[in-house]
Amino acid sequence: FCGECAKACAFNAIAIIPATKTARVFDDLCHGCGVCQHICPVEQAIIERKREIGRIRIGTCGSTGFVEGRLNIGIPSAVPLISHVASTAINSSKIVILDSSPGTSCNMVESVRRSDFTILITEPTPFGLHDLELAVQVVKEMGKPCGIIINKSRGHDQSVEELCKTQNLPVLQKIPYNLDIQRAYATGIPLIDILPEMRTSLSNLIEKIIQANEKI
Secondary structure, X not given: OOOHHHHHOOOOOEEEEHHHOEEEEOOOOOOOOOHXXXXXXXXXXXXXXXXXXXXXXXXXXXXXXXXXXXXXOOOOOOHHHHHHHHHHHHOOOOOOOOOOOOOOOHHHHHHHHOOOOEEEEEOOOHHHHHHHHHHHHHHHHOOOOEEEEEEEEOOOOHHHHHHHHHOOOOEEEEEEOOHHHHHHXXXXXXXXXXXXXXXXXXXXXXXXXXXXHHHO
């Protein structure tokens, strides 16, 4: 009941009341980082236990395998699930694409942490530019090379291109603003079925990433 674990917890998941020798652990706030157990000066005063937070599904689509993680309802942090999904996928394939949620949350950081190259997808709008600036800052602080794909491009992408030029980031691809794409996406039709001319450029994306990575 020294309280060192509560002081070290960045998520306030532990409350210690020395006067009554009471300890409270708030499962919903715990991120499973293990710092409390690491810093505790008393051996075995804190013991970790397993708790189910979601399920992982593994399957194939043609010649492509996929690993999907589904978080249980009410679980606030998906980081441990993302970690298991990434580990499973990386151990089963040479080329792995980790699809992350947008923004700069813990979920995004956990996905990027394992990547050799990060693709940041943005839109040429003030909101898109703002979020892209934050994401670029996070990725650079993590020491990860990255490139940009501009989605919903109308041909006027100067603000995004200027940021990429300033940060020395390659623009890997532009996907045009097209209502047919949006309608098809809503029904599960792939982009290349709507714009067949993009098949070649998308197929060459891996090569563009390799070239960009070598330059960086």
